[in-house]
Amino acid sequence: MNHNNSRLTNGEFLKIWQQQGPTEAILAHEYALIEARLEAMQDEYDHIIASKKAVSGGDDWHDGAFRATDSAASALVKQHAELLELLRLPRVELPEPSQTTVSLGSRVHLSQNRRTPYNLNIVGTSRLYPSDGDIEIATVLSPLGRTLIGHKMGEVIVDVLVAGRRQTIEILDSNPMEPIGSDNDL
Numbered sequence: 001m002n003h004n005n006s007r008l009t010n011g012e013f014l015k016i017w018q019q020q021g022p023t024e025a026i027l028a029h030e031y032a033l034i035e036a037r038l039e040a041m042q043d044e045y046d047h048i049i050a051s052k053k054a055v056s057g058g059d060d061w062h063d064g065a066f067r068a069t070d071s072a073a074s075a076l077v078k079q080h081a082e083l084l085e086l087l088r089l090p091r092v093e094l095p096e097p098s099q100t101t102v103s104l105g106s107r108v109h110l111s112q113n114r115r116t117p118y119n120l121n122i123v124g125t126s127r128l129y130p131s132d133g134d135i136e137i138a139t140v141l142s143p144l145g146r147t148l149i150g151h152k153m154g155e156v157i158v159d160v161l162v163a164g165r166r167q168t169i170e171i172l173d174s175n176p177m178e179p180i181g182s183d184n185d186l
């Protein structure tokens with residue numbers, strides 16, 4: 001499904017999900033963060049190139065003495081391309097506070113196999129979130145994200161394969177997540 005940068009309400013996203021099946025998307029606030037990252041990466045790339053030209057006089061781009069800068073520049077180009085691809089995905093607004101159906105942008109309070117409940121944010125891309133956050137994340141197309149989306153608060157999903165093991169998942173609560181950049185960041 002190619003939306004060419006379309007914007008969707010969360011309800012529209014859920015309707016597409018239920019009618020056509022799982023689809024990749026990002027949250028509207030993730031789009032803005034990706035744009036900011038791309039700008040910062042471009043500045044870093046320009047700095048690498050300027051430094052290399054200052055040292056080499058601008059003529060020795062492929063000189064073996066500059067492999068470290070070549071490698072750094074190549075890594076940035078690859079990351080830049082990956083982030084650009086994310087900008088092609090549809091942008092989805094956070095769920096309304098009254099929405100009880102789990103969706104992209106939901107913070108789900110759940111229990112797996114009757115263990116201690118925890119919070120899980122369902123996001124469009126994991127690349128923007130700290131790995132040491134207080135709240136777990138699952139992307140919209142991850143096995144757990146795909147399992148939860150479309151289910152309602154209070155539902156018990158039985159015999160689900162997650163992380164290679166059969167699980168019973170109970171959705172205790174579902175609310176909109178706090179977007180990155182808010183006072184309650186991950």
